[in-house]
Amino acid sequence: MSQPLLIHSLAEFANVTLPALELCNARRVCEIGAEHGGNSEILAGWLEGNGGFLTSIDPAPSPAFHGWLASHSKHVCHVKRPSLEAIPTVQPQDAWFVDGDHNWYTVYHELAAIHEVQRMAARPLLVFLHDAGWPWARRDLYYAPDRIPGEFRQNHSWDHGVTLDNPHAIKGGFRGCGAFAVAMREGGPRNGVLTAIEDFFGAHPDEFFWAFVPGVFGLGILFSRDHPAAQGLANLLAPLHENALLKRLESNRLANYLKVIELQDAAEEKQATACV
Numbered sequence: 001m002s003q004p005l006l007i008h009s010l011a012e013f014a015n016v017t018l019p020a021l022e023l024c025n026a027r028r029v030c031e032i033g034a035e036h037g038g039n040s041e042i043l044a045g046w047l048e049g050n051g052g053f054l055t056s057i058d059p060a061p062s063p064a065f066h067g068w069l070a071s072h073s074k075h076v077c078h079v080k081r082p083s084l085e086a087i088p089t090v091q092p093q094d095a096w097f098v099d100g101d102h103n104w105y106t107v108y109h110e111l112a113a114i115h116e117v118q119r120m121a122a123r124p125l126l127v128f129l130h131d132a133g134w135p136w137a138r139r140d141l142y143y144a145p146d147r148i149p150g151e152f153r154q155n156h157s158w159d160h161g162v163t164l165d166n167p168h169a170i171k172g173g174f175r176g177c178g179a180f181a182v183a184m185r186e187g188g189p190r191n192g193v194l195t196a197i198e199d200f201f202g203a204h205p206d207e208f209f210w211a212f213v214p215g216v217f218g219l220g221i222l223f224s225r226d227h228p229a230a231q232g233l234a235n236l237l238a239p240l241h242e243n244a245l246l247k248r249l250e251s252n253r254l255a256n257y258l259k260v261i262e263l264q265d266a267a268e269e270k271q272a273t274a275c276v
Helices: 010-023 038-049 063-069 083-089 104-120 193-203 230-237 244-275
Strands: 028-032 053-057 076-079 095-098 126-130 181-183 208-213 219-224
Touching (some): 010 038, 083 104, 095 104, 193 219, 208 230, 219 230
Antiparallel strands (some): 126 219
């Protein structure tokens, strides 16, 4: 099987997330953001083998997800609503996976809503958050900007992209090609996934532990300090937390991928010029 040019899925972290679920004896898991169902399939397969159940929240997953869901409906419930509407209707969970709209407003309020669901049931919290690293750590991405209240919505563009070591959006670079919009500037308050996590974390001092795996766009893990599996989770995640080698490898692969995009753009521009 051929490998993608750029691995990007939360599914790549299965050798971290599944042992964490095992430590927690997880049986009920909720994911936010299914996309093509890559991580959904991994979670559902593990849960099915352990007598568990997956709730998948996504208002518009791909046809590939729907095709997969058709044969797994006994162990998976698909909630076709935006996350901030859906979370309060979901039962407390043993673990949550957040990989939906990667912007401050959505992620901060997803965490607040998840926290409330768990608090009302007196249940500990365990949340895995994807895209907590570059490029969305400090820069908002919007799949549906109109869902973000104006006072929280950054100035953004559907046509621009981003590149390393440049806070400004650029013509070219890593971009959505119409699939998503990017904030025109990186950094500042209420901008980006990691900023949202830090703001939520700061609003609940002494309540959570935090770990960050700096690979494949970054995986953040929040879990309650009084979680029964807290020590086991800490032991599992400590070697990966802010790991310098992983951080260096991620920086290198992103730089290489951005160079590929640059070369592709130059080739397309040359071809277009030749056709004039």
